[in-house]
Amino acid sequence: MILKLAYKNILGNGWRSLINVIILSIVLTGMIWMQGLYDGWGRIARRQMIAWQFGSGHYEQVNYDKYDSFTLDKSNAALSPEMEKQVADGKAVPILYSAGVIYPQGRMTPVVIKGIPTQQSILAIPTEYLKIADKSAPVIPVIIGKQMAKSTRLSEGDQFTMRWKDIYGVFNAYDVVIAKVMNTPVPTTDVAQVWMDYDKLNEVKALNNSATLIVLKDKPVNSDLGSDWRYLSTDDSMAGTDAMISAKRVGGYVIFTLLLFLAMVAIFDTQILSIFKRRKEIGTLIALGLTKRQIIRLFTLEGTLYMLLGTVFTGIFGMPLFLYFGIKGYSMPVDVSSYNIAGMSDSIKCYYSPIMIISTFLIVMLVTVFASWLPTARIARMKATDALLGKV
Amino acid sequence: MSKILIETKHMTKYYPTGEGKFTALQDINLSFEKGEFAGLVGPSGSGKTTLLNIIGSLDTQSEGEVIVLGKEVSTLSARQSAALRSKHIGFIFQTYNLLPVYNVYENVELPLLLLKMSTEERKKAVMEALEWVGLTDKLKSRPNQLSGGQGQRVSIARAMVKKPQIVLADEPTANLDTENSLHILDTMLKINRETGTTFVFSTHDQKVVNYLNRVITLVDGKKAKDDLKVSV
Ligand SMILES: Nc1ncnc2c1ncn2[C@@H]1O[C@H](COP(=O)(O)OP(=O)(O)OP(=O)(O)O)[C@@H](O)[C@H]1O
Ligand SMILES: [Mg+2]
Numbered sequence: 001m002i003l004k005l006a007y008k009n010i011l012g013n014g015w016r017s018l019i020n021v022i023i024l025s026i027v028l029t030g031m032i033w034m035q036g037l038y039d040g041w042g043r044i045a046r047r048q049m050i051a052w053q054f055g056s057g058h059y060e061q062v063n064y065d066k067y068d069s070f071t072l073d074k075s076n077a078a079l080s081p082e083m084e085k086q087v088a089d090g091k092a093v094p095i096l097y098s099a100g101v102i103y104p105q106g107r108m109t110p111v112v113i114k115g116i117p118t119q120q121s122i123l124a125i126p127t128e129y130l131k132i133a134d135k136s137a138p139v140i141p142v143i144i145g146k147q148m149a150k151s152t153r154l155s156e157g158d159q160f161t162m163r164w165k166d167i168y169g170v171f172n173a174y175d176v177v178i179a180k181v182m183n184t185p186v187p188t189t190d191v192a193q194v195w196m197d198y199d200k201l202n203e204v205k206a207l208n209n210s211a212t213l214i215v216l217k218d219k220p221v222n223s224d225l226g227s228d229w230r231y232l233s234t235d236d237s238m239a240g241t242d243a244m245i246s247a248k249r250v251g252g253y254v255i256f257t258l259l260l261f262l263a264m265v266a267i268f269d270t271q272i273l274s275i276f277k278r279r280k281e282i283g284t285l286i287a288l289g290l291t292k293r294q295i296i297r298l299f300t301l302e303g304t305l306y307m308l309l310g311t312v313f314t315g316i317f318g319m320p321l322f323l324y325f326g327i328k329g330y331s332m333p334v335d336v337s338s339y340n341i342a343g344m345s346d347s348i349k350c351y352y353s354p355i356m357i358i359s360t361f362l363i364v365m366l367v368t369v370f371a372s373w374l375p376t377a378r379i380a381r382m383k384a385t386d387a388l389l390g391k392v
Numbered sequence: 393m394s395k396i397l398i399e400t401k402h403m404t405k406y407y408p409t410g411e412g413k414f415t416a417l418q419d420i421n422l423s424f425e426k427g428e429f430a431g432l433v434g435p436s437g438s439g440k441t442t443l444l445n446i447i448g449s450l451d452t453q454s455e456g457e458v459i460v461l462g463k464e465v466s467t468l469s470a471r472q473s474a475a476l477r478s479k480h481i482g483f484i485f486q487t488y489n490l491l492p493v494y495n496v497y498e499n500v501e502l503p504l505l506l507l508k509m510s511t512e513e514r515k516k517a518v519m520e521a522l523e524w525v526g527l528t529d530k531l532k533s534r535p536n537q538l539s540g541g542q543g544q545r546v547s548i549a550r551a552m553v554k555k556p557q558i559v560l561a562d563e564p565t566a567n568l569d570t571e572n573s574l575h576i577l578d579t580m581l582k583i584n585r586e587t588g589t590t591f592v593f594s595t596h597d598q599k600v601v602n603y604l605n606r607v608i609t610l611v612d613g614k615k616a617k618d619d620l621k622v623s624v
Contacts, residue, residue, distance in 0.1 A: 002505075004498075005491070005493065005494070008493035008494065009493050011493070012492065012493045280487075280489060281489070281491060281492075283489075284483075284485070284489040284491070286450065286474070286477075287448065287450060287477060287483040287485075287489075288477065288478065288483070288502060288503050288506070288550075289474050289475065289476075289477040289478020289479070289481075289503065289506050290474060290478075290506065291470055291471055291474040292470065293470075383451075384445075384450040384451070385445045385450050385451045388450070388485070388489075
């Protein structure tokens with residue numbers, strides 16, 4: 001009944017109520033959409049990094065430090081016989097890193113050379129292009145990514161010289177040919193990377209079946225591989241990417257915090273006006289035997305109803321939008337600062353988790369209740385006799 | 393002697409003003425019994441509304457005692473005084489004060505919602521109250537679709553629906569023409585006779601005075617006269 005009164009009063013407020021409801025549903029829709037987008041981005045980035053770079057978990061040789069390229073040439077260890085077996089069974093794929101320099105058309109570009117077995121099927125890298133058909137051929141086939149091809153202005157079939165040091169510090173140079181420019185969505189498998197055959201890289205580095213990374217097909221039961229190796233789960237590998245996406249998310253939050261604030265002000269203002277216009281009604285309700293507390297509850301409820309209506313509006317008008325971006329996806333406008341984050345190349349399908357939706361509603365709800373309740377302090381201060389006379 | 397419902401003893405009401413205080417009511421000694429149809433008259437500013445508000449526990453006296461239904465109203469908590477009003481006191485206002493978003497039925501039903509009655513009981517009481525005032529054909533009308541007389545009749549029904557012991561009516565006819573004034577006075581008198589509800593009016597209106605069986609005259613916050621009349 002009191003709900004009915006609140007509901008009717010809201011209708012009685014006309015366009016003001018409509019504006020509040022619309023603002024609230026814009027805030028709700030926007031917040032859910034934006035968070036869905038970033039959550040979707042996180043998910044696709046994770047999927048891509050699992051597919052292209054890290055599998056279901058991977059080992060790093062303990063000397064390897066991805067932030068320090070000088071560690072590269074010390075960062076390798078021989079595979080144990082058990083690991084060799086796993087590799088043979090297709091459960092793991094070793095990758096050997098080496099520092100290198102390429103000279104396309106004489107321009108010098110430092111790169112990381114990555115050796116990967118050609119017959120692997122764990123990562124999406126098209127390693128079959130790396131097969132060296134003729135062992136005596138002087139030119140080694142390599143794969144680079146699209147971005148790398150663009151920045152070095154190289155394309156399939158181009159030949160150039162690549163140089164690296166073997167483990168004794170002796171410089172070695174080979175001619176390589178681009179067998180494939182691959183379309184990898186993961187920048188860390190693309191930018192400044194040259195992929196070649198694992199065995200060949202071992203051979204020319206004077207190593208034997210040694211790797212920097214071992215990528216696993218499945219999560220290991222026991223991740224301990226001895227002191228040479230450090231295990232990183234998918235979550236560990238994703239930490240950096242997740243952090244970068246979160247940083248981008250903050251920008252979105254700022255906008256919606258402002259919008260939420262606007263909604264709060266609108267509701268607050270409506271409440272102030274409504275309390276002022278209805279002071280005589282407040283006096284009447286007191287005379288009828290309502291306590292001030294009940295009247296405050298009534299007014300707070302009224303404000304909170306905006307949230308309810310806003311939710312309904314969001315359901316009706318936001319749903320098509322949510323579905324569209326959830327199914328069709330959204331191509332992020334690529335800005336330079338996002339180049340190094342996975343997921344950017346695909347259209348991102350928004351992902352709406354129940355927790356995200358519920359927490360968004362709770363936050364907006366809380367703000368609405370607060371904005372509705374705050375002005376009722378005026379009611380608490382009102383004198384019944386003054387209110388009846390229309391005085392405040 | 394019949395039961396005393398309202399009693400004031402040496403009751404005084406001050407309002408603070410810029411410097412010092414303004415005495416709106418001074419040393420008022422009054423009592424109202426069950427079934428009275430009494431009125432406060434007097435010039436504007438003489439304290440009629442103030443007195444009704446204090447009796448209705450919407451306001452409190454500054455000095456003296458005000459006992460309503462056996463309770464000193466100034467000692468009631470906010471919740472207790474709300475309960476006193478919701479159960480035992482009906483208000484009728486000069487401007488009707490109906491809730492604009494509610495229809496007639498809902499306006500009359502509202503006081504009952506505070507009394508934890510079943511839907512059935514409520515419906516019965518609302519219809520009965522609307523029968524008293526002759527508005528059973530306007531259940532779904534909004535206050536703004538009613539004439540002044542009809543509006544005031546709805547507000548009488550709202551005051552009566554909970555069968556209160558006391559009805560306080562502050563200038564109920566001030567906004568009505570003669571015909572409507574007489575109509576609502578007839579209605580209230582009939583209710584008074586049938587239910588024994590005590591009515592206390594405040595009024596300037598001679599038509600109202602004619603209906604009263606007791607007229608209390610206030611002048612400058614003091615009781616000037618208290619005349620019992622033979623009932624009409
Ligand atoms: N809240 C207040 N603050 C200060 N003075 C007040 C207040 N309320 C009423 N008064 C004063 O108290 C006196 C009595 O007021 P009250 O409203 O009771 O008069 P009334 O007899 O009902 O007059 P009317 O016939 O015009 O309705 C008036 O002089 C009024 O100015
Ligand atoms: Mg008055």
